[in-house]
Amino acid sequence: MTRTAIREKKILLFADGTGNAVTTQESNVWRIYRALDTSARNQIAYYIPGVGTSEFKPWAMLDGATGIGVPANVLKLYRFLSWNYAPGDEIYMFGFSRGAFTIRVLIDLIYREGLQPNETENGAVSSAVMRRNAKAAWRSYQRNDDSRLKNVWVWLRRLGRRSNAAPKGEAIRIAFVGLFDTVEAYGVPIEELREAINTFVVPISFGMDRAIAPSATYVRHALALDDERTSFHPIRIDQRGRQRDGRDPEIDEVWFAGVHSNIGGGYADDSVAHTPLVWMLEEAERLAPDDPVARGPALRTGALEAFRETASSFAPLADSRAGLASLYRYDPRSLAPTPMWDFGPTIVHHSVAERMAERSCNYAPVVLPADAVFLTPDRALLARGERRWAALDATRPSPPPIEAGALAQMQRRAEAAVAALLGPADATLELARDHIWRRRVNYFALVGALAALLLLPATGDLLDNLIAFGEGGASSSAVAPASVLEIAGRVGDGLVSALKGVAELLLSVTPSYLAPFLRAIFAHPWIGGALIVLLLWLWRRAGALAESIHDLAQRGWVEGAPPPPEARTNSLVRMLRKSPVSAFLHRQSRAWGAPALFSVAIFGVALAGASRLWFNALVGAGLVCWSTPPERLQWIGAGAAVAKPGYSKAHPDGFATNNPCWASGLAVERGAAYRLTLEVGPLDDPWLDRTILTDVQGFDSPSASFLLATAFRRWPDAAWHRPIARIGARGAEEWPLAPATRDLPLSPHEGKCTGLPRDFAATPEHAAYCASDAEPAGCRALGERLKPGEALPRAEIGAAQAAWEARDFTFAGGACRSVYPRRALVSDFVAEQTGELFLFVNDVAFFPWGQTPQSFYTDNTGTATVTLERRS
Numbered sequence: 001m002t003r004t005a006i007r008e009k010k011i012l013l014f015a016d017g018t019g020n021a022v023t024t025q026e027s028n029v030w031r032i033y034r035a036l037d038t039s040a041r042n043q044i045a046y047y048i049p050g051v052g053t054s055e056f057k058p059w060a061m062l063d064g065a066t067g068i069g070v071p072a073n074v075l076k077l078y079r080f081l082s083w084n085y086a087p088g089d090e091i092y093m094f095g096f097s098r099g100a101f102t103i104r105v106l107i108d109l110i111y112r113e114g115l116q117p118n119e120t121e122n123g124a125v126s127s128a129v130m131r132r133n134a135k136a137a138w139r140s141y142q143r144n145d146d147s148r149l150k151n152v153w154v155w156l157r158r159l160g161r162r163s164n165a166a167p168k169g170e171a172i173r174i175a176f177v178g179l180f181d182t183v184e185a186y187g188v189p190i191e192e193l194r195e196a197i198n199t200f201v202v203p204i205s206f207g208m209d210r211a212i213a214p215s216a217t218y219v220r221h222a223l224a225l226d227d228e229r230t231s232f233h234p235i236r237i238d239q240r241g242r243q244r245d246g247r248d249p250e251i252d253e254v255w256f257a258g259v260h261s262n263i264g265g266g267y268a269d270d271s272v273a274h275t276p277l278v279w280m281l282e283e284a285e286r287l288a289p290d291d292p293v294a295r296g297p298a299l300r301t302g303a304l305e306a307f308r309e310t311a312s313s314f315a316p317l318a319d320s321r322a323g324l325a326s327l328y329r330y331d332p333r334s335l336a337p338t339p340m341w342d343f344g345p346t347i348v349h350h351s352v353a354e355r356m357a358e359r360s361c362n363y364a365p366v367v368l369p370a371d372a373v374f375l376t377p378d379r380a381l382l383a384r385g386e387r388r389w390a391a392l393d394a395t396r397p398s399p400p401p402i403e404a405g406a407l408a409q410m411q412r413r414a415e416a417a418v419a420a421l422l423g424p425a426d427a428t429l430e431l432a433r434d435h436i437w438r439r440r441v442n443y444f445a446l447v448g449a450l451a452a453l454l455l456l457p458a459t460g461d462l463l464d465n466l467i468a469f470g471e472g473g474a475s476s477s478a479v480a481p482a483s484v485l486e487i488a489g490r491v492g493d494g495l496v497s498a499l500k501g502v503a504e505l506l507l508s509v510t511p512s513y514l515a516p517f518l519r520a521i522f523a524h525p526w527i528g529g530a531l532i533v534l535l536l537w538l539w540r541r542a543g544a545l546a547e548s549i550h551d552l553a554q555r556g557w558v559e560g561a562p563p564p565p566e567a568r569t570n571s572l573v574r575m576l577r578k579s580p581v582s583a584f585l586h587r588q589s590r591a592w593g594a595p596a597l598f599s600v601a602i603f604g605v606a607l608a609g610a611s612r613l614w615f616n617a618l619v620g621a622g623l624v625c626w627s628t629p630p631e632r633l634q635w636i637g638a639g640a641a642v643a644k645p646g647y648s649k650a651h652p653d654g655f656a657t658n659n660p661c662w663a664s665g666l667a668v669e670r671g672a673a674y675r676l677t678l679e680v681g682p683l684d685d686p687w688l689d690r691t692i693l694t695d696v697q698g699f700d701s702p703s704a705s706f707l708l709a710t711a712f713r714r715w716p717d718a719a720w721h722r723p724i725a726r727i728g729a730r731g732a733e734e735w736p737l738a739p740a741t742r743d744l745p746l747s748p749h750e751g752k753c754t755g756l757p758r759d760f761a762a763t764p765e766h767a768a769y770c771a772s773d774a775e776p777a778g779c780r781a782l783g784e785r786l787k788p789g790e791a792l793p794r795a796e797i798g799a800a801q802a803a804w805e806a807r808d809f810t811f812a813g814g815a816c817r818s819v820y821p822r823r824a825l826v827s828d829f830v831a832e833q834t835g836e837l838f839l840f841v842n843d844v845a846f847f848p849w850g851q852t853p854q855s856f857y858t859d860n861t862g863t864a865t866v867t868l869e870r871r872s
Contacts, residue, residue, distance in 0.1 A: 008088045010043040012036065012297055013077050013106070016050035017097030017180075017264050027265035028180055028277040029096045035303035043298050046080045048073050050099055071138070073102045078109060079134050082116040090175040090289060092297055094280075096264035100182035100221075101235060104212060107174060111213035112144065113137040114168035170215060176287060176296065177212070177219040178280045180264035181227075182235040210238040210341050212251070218287045219251045222276035225352065225365040227259040227320045230329035238341040248287060254279065254375055255335070255348045257313070257355050257363065259320040271315035275351050278304070278311050282400040295401075313351035314361055326542065327450075330443040332436060335369050346372045347381065350414035356558050357417040366432050366553035370424045377402070377410040382418050422560030431563045432552035434570060437577040439545040446538040453531045456520040461749045463527050608711035615714070615845045622730035625661035625838050633836060635667045636674075636870045642666055646684045646863030657687060657721065657841045657862035658791065661729075664839060666868050668727060668831040673872040676737065676837075678723055678864045680823040686804035687821070687862035688792055689721055689843070691760045691782055693804050694746060695821035696864065697739065698722035698842060699757035702748035712844045719745035721841045721860075723825060728835035736842065737827040746820070753809050753816035759783075760792070760800050769799035789855030797861070828871070839866065 014033045033047045081091070095103035116133040118125055125133075212219055223234050242250045256263055256276045265273040281297075281304055288296035321328065335346050346369055353374050355363045373381045379400065400407070423429075452459075503522040510518055521528030548567075555561050563569075576582050618624050627633075636642055644664060647656035655662050655678070668674055678696050680687065687694050692702065698719030701707040710716050715724060718736040722745065726734030746757045760766050761782035770779035779785075786792070792800055807818045844856035 008042065009086075010040075010090045010092065010297065011081065011084055012043065012045040012092045013081065013094070013103070014045065014047040015073060015077065015093075015095040015099030015102040015106075016048065017095075017099050017261075017266070018050045026270070027096050027261075028273055028280070029094050029099060029264070031265065031277060031307070032094055032178075032281065032297070035299045035307075037298040037300050040298040044084060046077065048076055048099075048102075050097065070098055070102055070105075073099075074105050074109065075134050075138060077102070077106050078115075078137070079130055081106075081110070082130065082134065083118050085115055085172070087171075091173070092176050092178075092284065093174060094178040094180075095182070096180040097183050097260065100179040100264075101184065103177065103179065104182060104235075107177065107213050107216050109137065109141050110169045110172055110174075111167050111215045112141050112169065115172060167213075169213075172215055174216045175218070175289060176284045177216045178284060179219070179221045180276065180280070181222060181224050181232075181260050183232055183260070184235060210236065211240070212237055214242075217250065218248070218283070220280055220283045221251070221253040222263050222280060223253055223255045224258050224260050224263045225255050225333070225348075225367060226257065226262075226317060228330055228332045229260075229320055229325065230331040232260045232320070232328075233331070233333060236341070236343045239344045240342045249344075251344070252283075252347065253343065255346065255352065255372075257349075257352045257365065258317050262318055267318055269316060271310055271312040272317060274307050274311035275313060275349070278307050279349065281307065282402070286400050313354045314358055317363075321546075326539075327447070330440055330542075332367050335367055335372070345381070347375050348372050350374055350376050350417065353417040353421060354414065357420040359558070362550075362554065364550070364553040364557045366429070366436070366549055368424075368553075368557060370426070374414070374418045376414045376418075377407055382415070421557060423557035425556040425560050425562060428552050428556030428561065428563045430574075431567055431569060432549050432556065434573045434577060435545050435549045435552065437573060439542060439549070442538055442542050442545060446535065446542065449531055449534045449538060453521075453528070453535065454517065456524060456528060456531070457516045460520050460524040460527060461747070464524055464749075467527075604708075604711070611712055611845070611847050614847055616732075619661075620730060620732055625726065625729040626663060627729040627836055628663050628665045632665060633667050634665055635669075636868060638672075638870055638872065641867055641869035643865055643867040645865050646681070648683070648863065655839060655864055655866045656685075657860040658857050660840055660843075660845065660857045661726075662839045663729075664837045664866060664868070666837050667835065668837050668868075670831050670834045672870055673828065673830050675869040675871055676725065676827050676829065677867040677869070678737075678825045678839075679867070680821075680862070680864045684863040684865070685797060685861050686801050687721065688760060688800060688804075688860065690786065690859040691792065692757050693755075693760050693763075693800070693821075694721050694757045695823070696723065696825040697743050697745050697822055699746035700748055702757055709844055712846055713842055714840075714845050715842045718842045721843065723827075724840055724842055725827075725829070726838045726840075727831060727833050729838070731833075733833050733835075734838075735829070737825060737829075740826045740828055743822060743825075752818075753811040754818040754820040755806065755809060756804075756818075756820050760796075760803055763803040763806075765799045765803035765806070766796070769796060786859070789858045791859045792861050800861070837868065 012033075014029050016027055016029045027050075030047070033045060036043065036045055085091070093103045093107070095101070114137075116125075116130060116137065118130065219237065221237055223236070227233075237251055237253060239251050254276075256272075258272050261267055262272045263276050265277070267273070281299070285296035285304075319325075321330070337343065348368065352365065352368075355361050356365075370384070373383045375381060377400070402410070456463075503518070506518060507515055521532070552563065552567070555564070615624070634642060644666070645651045645654050647654035647659075653665065655664075680696060687696065689699075692699070698721040700719055701710060706720065713720070715722070715736055718724065723737045724734055725737055746754075748757055755763070766782065804821055807820070809816055809818055840857075841860065841862075843860065846856065
């Protein structure tokens with residue numbers, strides 16, 4: 001379509017909210033679009049569904065959770081407007097949630113970069129050219145977006161190259177912008193994580209100086225009073241420099257009763273959402289330029305009247321924290337002024353006062369500030385004086401397009417409702433704010449308990465050991481006397497046995513991803529049960545606090561009464577809530593502390609992922625494992641077996657644990673069955689990971705450092721030093737060796753008759769060796785003496801061998817003889833492909849290149865005889 005196709009037309013753009021679309025949840029944006037008069041020849045419209053509405057469900061889930069599709073939606077609307085705009089056209093824009101954010105960024109983009117031409121001297125531009133030009137405009141806009149400077153990489157890249165180009169789209173006027181509860185484009189469940197990503201990874205904030213370009217003539221923003229989720233806090237509008245006096249302010253932000261989707265729509269019972277919808281359409285019509293046919297968006301006959309009939313101030317409100325939504329960060333919205341931005345007066349729609357005055361609704365928003373003013377149907381603002389509510393600004397009223405008699409009736413009802421409010425009672429509302437602080441603490445406790453329950457599969461044994469539950473536990477504990485713990489351990493073991501049948505029944509119907517947590521709860525009944533009871537109590541406590549907050553808000557605003565006698569102020573809570581020190585610490589932790597921790601975590605995850613991708617690519621390309629020359633490769637016949645002695649001077653090609661990929665020189669054939677045996681003989685070295693004594697089955701993480709390093713391990717789900725087999729120097733055919741005896745890795749926890757895995761430096765054998773050494777001080781500091789990548793000195797192998805072979809220990813207060821270390825591992829397998837067999841132990845691999853020695857392998861000690869038997 002060329003610029004001369006339709007002259008002086010109305011162009012309407014609609015951007016819907018997350019999950020809202022034609023065939024899913026119906027929003028106010030969609031209702032306006034559907035109500036348009038499609039027969040009007042001077043009006044064209046373009047609607048885009050919200051993020052998270054793709055028919056490809058995986059992408060819809062990702063897009064809905066993060067809002068990653070917002071920039072693409074901005075460009076869709078930008079291209080449509082570029083194709084269709086001509087000077088003199090009226091532009092109207094409507095958006096909800098992330099769609100409102102989309103509209104605000106679009107306005108800024110148009111103001112900064114202008115629109116792209118849709119025709120040249122050679123005729124209309126192609127779609128490809130328009131797409132390319134739009135992307136170029138977007139890149140230019142991002143380069144000059146100051147909000148992206150919070151990202152360190154953007155700041156460094158732009159250092160010394162700041163562009164101060166003048167806006168290109170000042171002449172493109174936007175007649176009206178209608179926004180429903182704008183929220184951040186990119187949603188991240190944890191606010192501090194979002195800040196960390198935005199600062200240290202990629203910029204996920206843009207166009208967020210909170211102002212709206214002056215090319216938007218009138219802006220109206222409907223906001224939710226009752227949403228209590230940090231992730232849904234609104235992006236308000238900075239009104240500095242905008243005209244606010246007189247009959248029709250350029251920007252109005254008006255608060256309505258309800259949560260996020262009670263304002264923008266999306267619930268089955270959406271009568272409440274029709275109230276901001278009607279207000280928005282009345283404003284669009286009232287503020288629009290004169291038009292001989294229709295002012296504002298041309299709607300179907302009777303559409304606005306139908307919306308008015310459906311709108312209700314008293315319909316049910318949704319709960320923003322119902323069900324799993326309670327896991328969102330608890331934080332009621334703040335209407336207080338901020339030093340950074342000027343949001344103008346707190347204007348509340350008269351429907352809020354009507355709902356508050358109607359006692360049967362039992363409604364009072366706790367966040368309502370004392371200086372709030374109420375917007376009445378005739379556009380007057382009522383403010384609280386010393387004795388009564390009175391008009392704040394006599395020049396403001398500009399009646400909406402409603403019949404005079406009906407408007408007068410609505411005005412009387414609104415004024416009566418506002419006058420009926422006896423509050424605010426400061427003492428009562430202060431107590432409500434104390435309860436809000438308590439509920440925040442309760443929320444963090446609930447999330448912590450849930451995290452502890454989710455980590456129980458990994459931490460259950462460790463916690464049992466620390467508390468000293470169970471047979472063979474510690475003789476004393478800081479938790480309780482040993483006798484009490486002994487009884488508790490017996491009761492717990494009895495519960496495990498008694499509930500075994502119940503556990504098996506539940507596991508048979510439990511989804512596989514929940515099975516580990518259920519097993520952990522039944523395996524650790526005291527800890528799991530305590531966490532479940534704590535979770536239930538905190539959940540009920542949150543509900544009780546919510547009721548108390550609501551009752552106090554009702555008493556303080558509607559009744560104007562002091563707190564009830566039984567509601568006592570907790571001086572400690574009040575002190576902590578109002579303390580400048582605690583406020584400072586809270587601000588700093590949110591601004592720097594928590595984002596820094598998340599940044600470290602993000603960097604660690606990224607480093608582990610990059611290292612793994614790089615290493616796996618090198619392994620797959622054959623740059624880590626090096627094949628035996630074909631003429632030396634040995635094939636094994638059916639029923640035959642070949643043994644390869646461990647590494648030594650006499651057998652330099654033998655297996656050693658410090659080899660990141662040992663070539664056996666033995667070939668296996670696809671489909672054939674084999675038995676692989678690793679045996680540590682009398683002449684082989686003991687197995688150590690630097691100074692940790694282990695055996696051929698590997699060991700679980702003995703410390704936090706090992707646990708963190710798991711992400712860098714070649715096989716994260718296999719134990720440390722578990723032998724791994726692979727076929728071929730290239731490709732990805734490899735697997736941890738599963739012992740035929742189903743032996744488990746060595747556990748670092750109590751409840752076993754062995755010292756393995758243990759640090760050789762802490763053994764009596766090492767102390768005895770050091771006692772005979774010429775430099776005992778340096779000898780004892782073994783961990784400090786060894787450099788990174790340095791294995792145990794050969795001079796100490798004899799002492800390590802003695803410590804490794806020690807079998808006499810104590811268990812449950814008595815002597816015992818251990819079966820550890822296990823000297824042999826026998827594993828059966830069927831070859832999935834034909835090629836040479838390689839072996840290595842599971843250890844850290846960190847950004848290797850080719851045959852460069854891996855420091856985490858070069859500090860290993862241990863050899864073994866490898867025997868391969870073909871069984872079919």
